[in-house]
Amino acid sequence: MTRIKEFPLPDLGEGLAEGEILKWLVGVGDTIELNQPIVEVETAKAAVEIPAKWAGQVSAIFHAEGETVEVGTPIIAIDTDPGAGPADQLAPSAESLAAVTVAPAEGMVEPGMTGGGRTPVLVGYGPRNGAAKRRARVTEPAAPAPPQQEKPAATVDRPLAKPPVRKLAKDLGVDLFTLTGTGPNGSITRDDVQQAVQRPAVPAAPSFGPGREQRIPVKGVRKLTAANMVASAFTAPHVTEFLTVDVTRSMRALDRLRELPDWRGVRVSPLLLVAKAVLVAIKRYPMVNSSWAGDDIVVKEYVNLGIAAATERGLIVPNIKDVGRLTLRELADAMSALVTTAKEGRTSPADMTGGTFTITNVGVFGVDTGTPILPPGEAAILAFGAVREMPWVHKGKIKPRPVTTLGLSFDHRIIDGELGSKFLRDIGVFLSDPEAALLAWG
Amino acid sequence: MAKGDVARARTTRGAKSAPAPEFVQLLTPEGERVDHPTYAVDFTDEEYRGLYRDLVVVRRLDAEATALQRQGELGLWASLLGQEAAQVGSGRALRVHDMVFPTYREHGVLYCRGIDPIMPLGLFRGVDQGGWDPNQFKFSMYTIVIGAQTLHATGYAMGVAKDGKVGSPDGEAVIAYFGDGATSQGDVNEAFVWSSVFNAPIVFFCQNNQYAISEPLERQTRVPLFQRAAGFGFPGVRVDGNDVLAVYAVTRDALDNARQGQGPTLIEAYTYRMGAHTTSDDPTRYRIASEVEAWQAKDPIKRVRAFLEKQKLADSAFFDAVDEEARAQAVHLRERVLAMPDPQPLSLFDHVYAEGSPLLDEQREQFGAYLASFEGSGH
Structure with a gap:
């Protein structure tokens, strides 16, 4: 029995491939007991604490907080007999697993991919350590093997790649014909495929196959978004109304806000005032903040404000819970934290459920407005367009003024045209003159 | 929508200050014994201590199984945390020849049946299909399909009646376990109908732990579950599922009625699942912390300990010994799980x-x- 034992991340929930290290509860050198919680890990299903499998002393931690780790990868090493003097192999022996060599003929695991210390695979499955233990088939004791001869790559009718790599390429929509292999005999490796996916950050240059079409598997956030959009568009009868408003006074108000000592360093954007306008208007028309529940309409006193955010993984709509409690300053902080977290891909599932009203800031893409689709379970969503200088009639004269267009979609089962119009109008009134609106309605 | 319809709209915030449910209780959360006009228990001091030991051991073994899952040694585990009293109370009310049809969470009942707690772990480790002989222990296999076992139990109970083993104080009875979510299953309702019209010697024991995975009870029923029995034509009773004494008294009574030929009873043990539905689930996504805290105050074990202390039925040496026994059983369980051979x-x-x-x-x-x-x- 080895004294230092490595604990591989287990499958915490029936068929999960990976987990994210949220928080280490122990550090290197700590003495730990059996079943003492050592780490919080979040999977696609749940955030859970993992209890120590052995008592002893932590001799190494292999993955930092925030890292996504494949199931089966060692995450911690525990010296199970720390009192017995210095251990022989205190060096993280993750490499010890990498020492398992696999006959190339086996074709299941590519060189360098057998160890625990490999780069985590973020999409699809990774080669399990167990794969290395596959037994070879009994071969026929036939004629002596012909001398090994490397086939010239030109004679192959399809690129050389092992089946798991082909599967990965297919999953990721990568055409193997477009790649140059860096593996043995010019074969394409897992890394080659992954680099091909990471390379084109600009969507202008996708790797089209010979048919000049590319198939992108629908999964993850895209799949969820699609399902939500279809469910919403075909259950809730949508109506969209538009309103263009002069936001000169809002822009001035923001400038003044930025100069306040309390607000130094706070990220202040027009979106903040739009959010505030929505909150004030919801207070006046609570039915807008509701959901359709078959026999009932559920009107909510609390507002969980969703902000649609474009992230690398696609559209996500995290929400800030019970925004009514927050001061404007707290709201600003919460909004910037929300967006930062979303961009980092660290939004927790709890933050993505329970939204009651959503704002989608299409203006950041430089467009004027759109007809947003309701997030399922919400009765209204506001699109906030770009703020731009436009010719505008101001006190009888045409002047350049900062102007924006608001687009409000609402569930016509709950909200009539009158209510929707009044609600949108009030948001417009607020943005035209936030101080007066706050004095009057705040 | 017409303006008048606004009256139908409801506000969710703070709407649920549901009154404490009416149920049979013999031991309050503070550990006070209270009397009930219909139900009573008359345990010896040793039996009271025995119930406490059962509760502690069952909880400790369950915690060990959860830890083993988190360590990759079990594929899945359905924890009973919070439901110990419902299981030990009903499990100890059974007679040796009574037959049990469990769900996949009845580890406490299984323990009371004298089955080695290692048995179900083979199933959750994926090395066997369950492992015990249902006829030997009068304890059927764990049933994963929600509510299916209530029909098996009904058929079995009808068989017991056809064998002429009911109608006397020594008759046989059958108990079927299920949860609040299962009450919405067709199987359970069919079982109610059949057992009612054939007067089967069966007790339907519903552990209402308030959630069917993430669905709250209000999505299962508009009336208290035990009242459903009236519609099927047999009695229903609600018991404080965290009160081991009341659960014992109510279950024993229902089993006696069944064995004497008086037909089925529905028991709704009103309890709470303190942990996740299974280890694959994250209850923080659908429950609020204050609700969990409120139920922590109703803990089934604390109240028995408070009772034993107040009545001077046990001292700290006893409690320490029980903890140590539970720990030793857990260690023994762990060692045997790790040594389970692959099939x-x-x-x-x-x-x-x-x-x-x-x-x-x-x-x-x-x-x-x-x-x-x-x-x-x-x-």
Whole structure:
């Protein structure tokens, strides 16, 4: 029995491939007991604490907080007999697993991919350590093997790649014909495929196959978004109304806000005032903040404000819970934290459920407005367009003024045209003159 | 929507200050004994201590199984945390010849049946299909399909009646366990109908732990669950599921009625699942912390301990000894789980038919040949 034992991340929930290290509860050198919680890990299903499998002393931690780790990868090493003097192999022996060599003929695991210390695979499955233990088939004791001869790559009718790599390429929509292999005999490796996916950050240059079409598997956030959009568009009868408003006074108000000592360093954007306008208007028309529940309409006193955010993984709509409690300053902080977290891909599932009203800031893409689709379970969503200088009639004269267009979609089962119009109008009134609106309605 | 319809709209915030449910209780959360006009228990001091020991051991073994899952040693675990009293109270009310039909969470009842707690762990580790002989322990296999066991139990109970084993104080009874979510299943309602019209000697024991995975009770029913029995024509009773004494008294009474030929009873044990539905679930996504805290105050074990202390039925040496016993059992359980052998691939074919089948024999042969085609297979 080895004294230092490595604990591989287990499958915490029936068929999960990976987990994210949220928080280490122990550090290197700590003495730990059996079943003492050592780490919080979040999977696609749940955030859970993992209890120590052995008592002893932590001799190494292999993955930092925030890292996504494949199931089966060692995450911690525990010296199970720390009192017995210095251990022989205190060096993280993750490499010890990498020492398992696999006959190339086996074709299941590519060189360098057998160890625990490999780069985590973020999409699809990774080669399990167990794969290395596959037994070879009994071969026929036939004629002596012909001398090994490397086939010239030109004679192959399809690129050389092992089946798991082909599967990965297919999953990721990568055409193997477009790649140059860096593996043995010019074969394409897992890394080659992954680099091909990471390379084109600009969507202008996708790797089209010979048919000049590319198939992108629908999964993850895209799949969820699609399902939500279809469910919403075909259950809730949508109506969209538009309103263009002069936001000169809002822009001035923001400038003044930025100069306040309390607000130094706070990220202040027009979106903040739009959010505030929505909150004030919801207070006046609570039915807008509701959901359709078959026999009932559920009107909510609390507002969980969703902000649609474009992230690398696609559209996500995290929400800030019970925004009514927050001061404007707290709201600003919460909004910037929300967006930062979303961009980092660290939004927790709890933050993505329970939204009651959503704002989608299409203006950041430089467009004027759109007809947003309701997030399922919400009765209204506001699109906030770009703020731009436009010719505008101001006190009888045409002047350049900062102007924006608001687009409000609402569930016509709950909200009539009158209510929707009044609600949108009030948001417009607020943005035209936030101080007066706050004095009057705040 | 017309303006008048606004009256139908409801506000969710703070709407649920549901009154404490009416139920049979003999031991309050503070550990005070209270009397009930219909139900009573008369335990000896040793029996009171025994119930406490059961509760503590059952909880400790359950915690160990949860830890083993988190450590990758079990594929899944359905924790009973919070439901110990419902299971120990009803499990101890059973007589040796009474038959039990469990769900997959009845680890406490299983313990009371005298089955080695290692038995279900083979199932959750994925090395066997369950492992005990239902006839030997009068405890059917764990049933994963929600509510299916209530029909098995009903059929079994009808059989007991046909065998003439009911109608006396020594008659046999059957108990079927299920949860609040299962009450919405067709199987459970069919079981109610059949057992009612055939006057089957059965107790339907519903552990209402308030959630069917993430669905709250309000999505299962508009009336208290125990009241449903009236519609099927047999009595229903609600008991404080965290009160081991009341659960024991109510279950014993219902079992006695069944064995004497008076037909079924529905017991709704009003309790709370303190942990996740299974280890694959994250209850923080659908429950609020204050609700969990409120139920922590109603803990089934704390109240028995408070009672034992107040009545001077046990001292700290006793409590320490129980904790130590539970710990030792947990360690023993862990060691045996880790030592469980992986099943032989060919054992897959062993228990499909009692007396084999030609087709199966052929498949076994083919699979054996396939296995033997590997180097070092030793076949």
